[in-house]
Amino acid sequence: MSTDQTKFCPLCGSPRVDEGFLVGSLCQCRSCMWQGPSEKLVVHQFKTSLLDGTDVITRFSAEMRDLVAREMSLPVGKALVKWGFLPPTSIDAVVWGRYMNAAARAIVTAIIETRDQIEAEEEKEAQNAEI
Numbered sequence: 001m002s003t004d005q006t007k008f009c010p011l012c013g014s015p016r017v018d019e020g021f022l023v024g025s026l027c028q029c030r031s032c033m034w035q036g037p038s039e040k041l042v043v044h045q046f047k048t049s050l051l052d053g054t055d056v057i058t059r060f061s062a063e064m065r066d067l068v069a070r071e072m073s074l075p076v077g078k079a080l081v082k083w084g085f086l087p088p089t090s091i092d093a094v095v096w097g098r099y100m101n102a103a104a105r106a107i108v109t110a111i112i113e114t115r116d117q118i119e120a121e122e123e124k125e126a127q128n129a130e131i
């Protein structure tokens with residue numbers, strides 16, 4: 001079981017953040033162009049044996065974000081309006097984008113956590129079978 005971490009943009013939640021390598025240099029989000037110090041990034045720790053390496057999780061997160069934006073933004077947007085999370089008129093694209101990014105991040109987190117639970121259950125079953 002390895003622990004990997006992925007960093008997300010604090011403004012839009014995108015995992016596509018370029019980090020500066022020099023101490024004190026700024027990071028930049030490739031989605032919303034936010035710039036700021038690395039301490040501002042939202043760090044999520046993943047404990048998993050499924051995906052090795054932060055890069056894989058970052059790419060998985062980016063693909064999920066694209067998928068949510070492409071396939072789910074309209075139906076989820078309608079639901080957000082229906083339930084009062086977004087106004088029915090003059091929807092702010094940045095606010096909408098933040099909800100979409102948050103949804104994609106939640107999906108990725110839930111999938112990885114569920115995979116971890118499945119692996120833990122399988123491990124336990126295998127141990128019980130040995131006894």
Ligand SMILES: [Zn+2]
Binds near residue numbers: 011030
């Ligand atoms: Zn951003």
